[in-house]
Amino acid sequence: MDDPQLVRRIRELAADRPRFGYRRIHALVRRDDRWKTINRKVVYRLYRAAGLAVRRRRQSKMRITRPLPSKPATQRNERWSMDFVHDSLADGRPFRAFNVVDAYTRECHAIEVASSLPAGRIVAVLEHLVQVHGLPTSLRVDNGPEFISITLGRWAERRGIKLDFIQPGKPTQNAHIESFNGRFRDECLAQHRFPTLPRAKAEIELYRVDYNNERPHSALNYRTPRDFGILARTTKPASPGAAAALFDRDPQPQGRDRAQSN
Numbered sequence: 001m002d003d004p005q006l007v008r009r010i011r012e013l014a015a016d017r018p019r020f021g022y023r024r025i026h027a028l029v030r031r032d033d034r035w036k037t038i039n040r041k042v043v044y045r046l047y048r049a050a051g052l053a054v055r056r057r058r059q060s061k062m063r064i065t066r067p068l069p070s071k072p073a074t075q076r077n078e079r080w081s082m083d084f085v086h087d088s089l090a091d092g093r094p095f096r097a098f099n100v101v102d103a104y105t106r107e108c109h110a111i112e113v114a115s116s117l118p119a120g121r122i123v124a125v126l127e128h129l130v131q132v133h134g135l136p137t138s139l140r141v142d143n144g145p146e147f148i149s150i151t152l153g154r155w156a157e158r159r160g161i162k163l164d165f166i167q168p169g170k171p172t173q174n175a176h177i178e179s180f181n182g183r184f185r186d187e188c189l190a191q192h193r194f195p196t197l198p199r200a201k202a203e204i205e206l207y208r209v210d211y212n213n214e215r216p217h218s219a220l221n222y223r224t225p226r227d228f229g230i231l232a233r234t235t236k237p238a239s240p241g242a243a244a245a246l247f248d249r250d251p252q253p254q255g256r257d258r259a260q261s262n
Contacts, residue, residue, distance in 0.1 A: 006035060007046055014052045019187045021054045022047040027216035073104035076232045079164070080109070080129075080136040081177035084117070084144065085184060087200075090193040095200060098122060099184065100129060103140070103176045105229040106217050109133060111184070111208045113201045119149035130159065138162040140174050183211075 009032070013025050020028075026043040029035050073079045085097045098112040109132075112125045126139075139156065141147040143165055156163050166173035188207040194200035216222040223231075 002046060002049075006038070007050065009035075010043065010046055010052070011050055014047070014050075017187075019054060019191075022052075023218065024216045024222070027222040073102075076102055076105045076107075076229060077134050077136045079103040079138050079140055081140045081174055081180075082147070083142065083174065083177040083181060084146075085181050085189070087185075087189050089197065089200065090195050093197075095197060097184075097204065098125065099177060099180060100125070101177050101180045102133075102136075102225075102229070105225055105232050106176070106180075106220060107225040107229050108180060108208050108211055111204050113197070113204050115197060117146065119146045119151035122146050123151055123155045126155070135159060136161060138164045140164045140166065140177070142166055142171065142174060143168050 006029070009029060010025060013028050014020070017024070017028075022044045023040065025047060026038070026040045029038060029043055079102075081101050081103050083099055085099060086094060087097070088094045093115070095113060095115050096117050098110065098117050099108065100110040101108050109129050110125055112121070114121070130136075139161060141163060146152065147163070147165070153163065171178050184207070188204060192200075192203055194203065212226045213224055215224060217225055217228070220228045
């Protein structure tokens, strides 16, 4: 006979996280000591028996292009992937989100939300992240105006960071951030209608925290990015520049607080 408490828990998780399939539901169920050894096939059977499923979003057909082979990151701070996502408030006003993800740990270091994100503000966000996480060896970016700007180029040169540009029109060459952007849009932006920009900032930051600390990541064997990041810090050294960044703090206050005005 099926455990009614387990069935109830699966339903609760599916209702709370409608964009999670049974694999992630299984990972969340196993965090409870009562079902620590539960088999994934059991969860799948109960998930299907309850009539649960992730509704597939219809997508227009497009030609698939394979990314050029790239060396995978093998340690944290080896490569940060960055990109922008566009969305709009309930009244139609547009806003942008600047996303930064560690390509090894999959930790989302920042989702900076504003109606305008010029290069100077991008540099202020990155400078703050360097103070918190250390220096990345490289930044993988597309050829957008903010990323090819003199402002970002000079900052990266001063910090000894390589700007790793993908080929124009080849977003799959920045696969980690493209994957994150898809999850971010599907699990956060598509689930909310933000009435104001401050509300959007608050809800999106809650999503970022949840993504890092609670969401099982399939590429990390269903560990959270935070747990995998902690493991990486104890078993692998950071990139060579990360430690140096802690002793090379810019005397000018360039934290995110200076960049919050829209």
